Amino acid sequence: MRPIQMVDLKQQYLKIKPEVDAAIHAVLDSVAFINGKAVQDFAASLANYLGSKHVIPCANGTDALQIAMMALDLQPGDEVITPSFTYIATTEVVALLRLKPVFVDVDPKTFCMDPAALEKAITPKTKAIVPVHLYGQAANMEAIMAIANKHAIPVIEDNAQAIGSDFYFSDGAVKKTGTIGTIGCTSFFPSKNLGCYGDGGAICTNDDELAARIRMIANHGQSKRYYHDLVGCNSRLDSIQAAVLNVKLPLLDSYIEARRKAADFYDKAFANHPRITVPYRDQNNKHVFHQYTLVLEGVDRDGLNQYLADKQVPSMIYYPVPAHRQQMFESYGGSEFNLPTTDWLTERVISLPMHTELDEEQLNYIVGNVLEYIK
Ligand SMILES: *Cc1c(COP(=O)(O)O)cnc(C)c1O
Numbered sequence: 571m572r573p574i575q576m577v578d579l580k581q582q583y584l585k586i587k588p589e590v591d592a593a594i595h596a597v598l599d600s601v602a603f604i605n606g607k608a609v610q611d612f613a614a615s616l617a618n619y620l621g622s623k624h625v626i627p628c629a630n631g632t633d634a635l636q637i638a639m640m641a642l643d644l645q646p647g648d649e650v651i652t653p654s655f656t657y658i659a660t661t662e663v664v665a666l667l668r669l670k671p672v673f674v675d676v677d678p679k680t681f682c683m684d685p686a687a688l689e690k691a692i693t694p695k696t697k698a699i700v701p702v703h704l705y706g707q708a709a710n711m712e713a714i715m716a717i718a719n720k721h722a723i724p725v726i727e728d729n730a731q732a733i734g735s736d737f738y739f740s741d742g743a744v745k746k747t748g749t750i751g752t753i754g755c756t757s758f759f760p761s762k763n764l765g766c767y768g769d770g771g772a773i774c775t776n777d778d779e780l781a782a783r784i785r786m787i788a789n790h791g792q793s794k795r796y797y798h799d800l801v802g803c804n805s806r807l808d809s810i811q812a813a814v815l816n817v818k819l820p821l822l823d824s825y826i827e828a829r830r831k832a833a834d835f836y837d838k839a840f841a842n843h844p845r846i847t848v849p850y851r852d853q854n855n856k857h858v859f860h861q862y863t864l865v866l867e868g869v870d871r872d873g874l875n876q877y878l879a880d881k882q883v884p885s886m887i888y889y890p891v892p893a894h895r896q897q898m899f900e901s902y903g904g905s906e907f908n909l910p911t912t913d914w915l916t917e918r919v920i921s922l923p924m925h926t927e928l929d930e931e932q933l934n935y936i937v938g939n940v941l942e943y944i945k
Pocket of ligand 1: 630631632633656657659660702728730731756757758759769770771
């Protein structure tokens with residue numbers, strides 16, 4: 571059996587090595603390392619794939635979120651509503667920009683922003699809402715957009731874990747996650763569903779004016795070279811990363827199917843176990859399984875983690891400390907937020923290996939060992 575990893579980037583690379591190597595060499599030959607043709611081609615292809623009018627590539631997913639908030643011209647002290655049950659980047663940029671993070675609880679089934687909690691958290695100071703499509707499952711964007719539109723508050727989707735997912739609206743409309751809110755942000759960190767071989771990110775929007783601002787902010791606020799209209803930053807996707815992404819974007823849907831197949835295998839094996847809850851699949855979206863995350867009840871989770879490690883099966887806790895309990899947010903009153911579902915999940919979730927290269931032998935071995943521990 572091949573060794574089991576949380577994410578098997580090597581095996582995936584070997585299948586596309588000739589194409590990737592050729593694409594990287596083409597950039598080397600062109601020496602157009604910054605904003606070369608590969609970057610422009612990728613932005614156009616991703617816009618086409620997502621059905622988004624504008625895609626602005628940037629250096630990473632964290633920058634994407636920061637630039638999105640800068641583009642909305644938020645002012646110090648403005649409130650930004652985000653879940654606490656997310657990767658730190660979502661909430662960190664709020665504080666970095668001297669905005670006020672307002673943490674809300676998540677739905678216990680989807681692990682994503684609870685629309686009812688969102689509605690309660692809105693004040694006259696709320697200037698942005700940032701739902702996160704956690705683990706590859708979309709937040710309830712229909713409910714969130716209804717609330718946001720009612721209060722005329724912009725929505726920034728953190729789509730770092732769900733690129734390629736579809737959201738199905740009750741009127742039959744289908745949209746890609748990241749294209750539903752005012753701005754969508756994503757990451758091409760190597761382990762993400764569409765990963766490059768370094769850092770990368772992108773921002774998308776259908777709003778022409780916002781797109782122009784985002785483009786400027788990501789490039790030192792320049793409207794034309796050496797004329798700086800806004801305070802911006804330097805956040806670029808480099809041509810070599812774009813070249814890798816140009817090879818991988820056409821494969822994204824097949825990568826998602828491979829993840830969903832592995833998830834189906836896990837689901838079947840753990841179905842109806844009294845102490846294991848498999849990931850919920852909300853009918854309003856296509857789960858793209860960035861992570862496969864179980865909720866355990868009455869199980870020594872650290873014991874399981876160690877037991878699996880001893881059997882060469884990696885497992886991870888995403889995330890061991892929710893944002894509102896991080897020391898970073900102590901001075902923001904983080905621990906004063908009452909988020910029972912977030913705390914409950916934090917103590918019970920465990921993620922199993924999930925990637926495009928898992929075979930049945932590996933899946934059988936993983937499942938067998940989990941069920942050996944949780945009899
Ligand atoms: C990975 C991730 C980010 C940040 O992306 P980077 O490219 O690592 O900066 C933001 N939000 C979520 C939910 C993520 O998973």
